[in-house]
Every structure is written in C-alpha cells, then in structure tokens.
Amino acid sequence: MAERSAAAARRPATAAASLLSIGQVLAKLSPEFPDLTPSKLRFLEERQLIAPSRTESGYRKFSPTDVDRLRFVLTMQRDHYLPLKVIRGYLDELDAGRTPSLPLGGAVPAPSMLATERRYSRDELVREAGATSALLGDAVTASLIAPSETYGDDALQVLRSLVELQRSGIEPRHLRGFRAAAERELGLIESALIPVSRRNDPSSRARAAELAVEIAGQLEIVRSSLIRSALGRLQS
Known part of the structure; x- marks a missing residue:
C-alpha cells in the first residue's frame, strides 16, 4: 500500500485527473456495449484482461489505455465471438512486445488503435x-x-x-426465416446457460455472458460449415 501511495504521489496531476471511475467507464462505453455492468468489469479484471489502478481506499480507476483495452476485449467478444482465453493470450503477446494474430484471418490492431463505433442516422x-x-x-x-x-x-x-x-x-422478405433461425439458436443458448444462470451471483452472471458468446461462436462455425458443404454440392 505504501508503494502504491508513493506511485500515486509521483503521478502527474493531469494523469490522475484523466482516470475514470467504474461509473464513468460504464457511461462512456454503455452506448457501444449496453450489456456492460460493474459485475462484468470485475469479472474481466479477475480474468486478468484489464488491470485498473486502485486508490488508497481501494476504488478502481481506469486510465484511457485501460478503456481502450476494455473496448478491444468487448469488441472481440461481441463481433468475433472469441473466448476470453484467446483474447487474453493475444493481449499477453502484445504486452510482451510481439505482433500476434487472432483467428480472424489476419493481424488485429492493438487496443489503442480501435476507434469508437460510429453511429449513423x-x-x-x-x-x-x-x-x-x-x-x-x-x-x-x-x-x-x-x-x-x-x-x-x-x-x-x-x-x-x-x-x-x-x-x-x-429481397429482405425472402430472409424472414433468418430471424426465426436466430431465435431458435437463442433458445439453445438459453437452455445451455440454465445451470450457470441458476447461481444468481455477479461472477456467475458474468460467466454466463461469456459462455453465451462462446456458444454463439461455435454455432456460427457449424452453420458456416454446413453452408460451405452445400455450396460444394451445388458446384459439383
């Protein structure tokens, strides 16, 4: 604690002023990630994906770099269905000064390079x-x-x-079945999450959210494989 206090004392006032509380981080990122909660932030910290600093009173404080890193983790989960262990492995390699790749068909920009999602009228x-x-x-x-x-x-x-x-x-009307198929997949995911969801504590809720993303990713792999197989038969 003494070392942490000394480090805080050496930190420039401008840097300290740029640190955000959990509430401020949620306000900043919730428009992009509506499901983000304090419990999920703590869960990601437990999994060593983010490492916010602490005040002498033990409150978490997030730097701009922490926010960029968090946005990266959430984007990889939401848009690419990557498990947290894969994302953490990538970040560990990045922290070590290497240029790793994720299973997305190429290199991925560092967290600080990810821009905030644009909103369109x-x-x-x-x-x-x-x-x-x-x-x-x-x-x-x-x-x-x-x-x-x-x-x-x-x-x-x-x-x-x-x-x-x-x-x-x-036309879009020809694709109405896509919504019904998505709802059926959601039903499968919800059924698979029942054992975890029954434990109504913050850690379990965060684990359920992570597991939902992982299951969705596996379903996407199966769906893509079936489509490729059907295309192969069509071409032959």
Whole structure:
C-alpha cells in the first residue's frame, strides 16, 4: 500500500485527473456495449484482461489505455465471438512486445488503435450503404435490422449485404426465416446457460455472458460449415 501511495504521489496531476471511475467507464462505453455492468468489469479484471489502478481506499480507476483495452476485449467478444482465453493470450503477446494474430484471418490492431463505433442516422446509414430508404424499411419490417434512432456498424454491414443480395433478386422478405433461425439458436443458448444462470451471483452472471458468446461462436462455425458443404454440392 505504501508503494502504491508513493506511485500515486509521483503521478502527474493531469494523469490522475484523466482516470475514470467504474461509473464513468460504464457511461462512456454503455452506448457501444449496453450489456456492460460493474459485475462484468470485475469479472474481466479477475480474468486478468484489464488491470485498473486502485486508490488508497481501494476504488478502481481506469486510465484511457485501460478503456481502450476494455473496448478491444468487448469488441472481440461481441463481433468475433472469441473466448476470453484467446483474447487474453493475444493481449499477453502484445504486452510482451510481439505482433500476434487472432483467428480472424489476419493481424488485429492493438487496443489503442480501435476507434469508437460510429453511429449513423437513418439517412446517413442509407447513404453509407448505397441503399434506399425503402430497402432499409423492408429490412426493419423483416426484423433483419432493429428499428432505432441511430445505427451502428453492424447495421451498416447488414444493409450493405442486403444491397448486394437485392442485385441478385434476393429481397429482405425472402430472409424472414433468418430471424426465426436466430431465435431458435437463442433458445439453445438459453437452455445451455440454465445451470450457470441458476447461481444468481455477479461472477456467475458474468460467466454466463461469456459462455453465451462462446456458444454463439461455435454455432456460427457449424452453420458456416454446413453452408460451405452445400455450396460444394451445388458446384459439383
């Protein structure tokens, strides 16, 4: 504790002022990651994915680098379904000064290089995707994109794909079954999480959230394999 106090005393006032509390971190990242909670922050710290500093009273304080690292971890979980042990291995390699790769088809930018997700208005989303307002409306009606005041990069990617599919004669209404399939997968995930979810404590809830992402990733692998296999039969 004495060493920590000495380090805090040597820290420049500007650096100390830039440190954020848990509440401030949640306020900063919740627009991008609505499921982020204090329990999940503590869980990620327990798994040694983040290492915030502590005040003399024991309160966690997060630097801008900590926030970048946290955003990276959450992005890899949400967008690429990577298990925490894989993300931690990558970060350990990065901390050691190496240039590691994740199983994403290439190198991944360091946490500090990840930009905050941009938000798009309806008109901006349509313009960026090269779509029409009618196509976006059809996508919302078909439950392929959730209605919202603003949209993120995920919605942009979906709408861009729908533009390309439309050129091949595939309309959003043809994809209504995708939502039903997603709901069935969600049911499988929820059933698998029952043993963990029954333990209603912060650590178990965080573990359930991590396990849900891992299961979704495994289901995605099976689905992609089935599609590739079907395409192979079609081409032959």
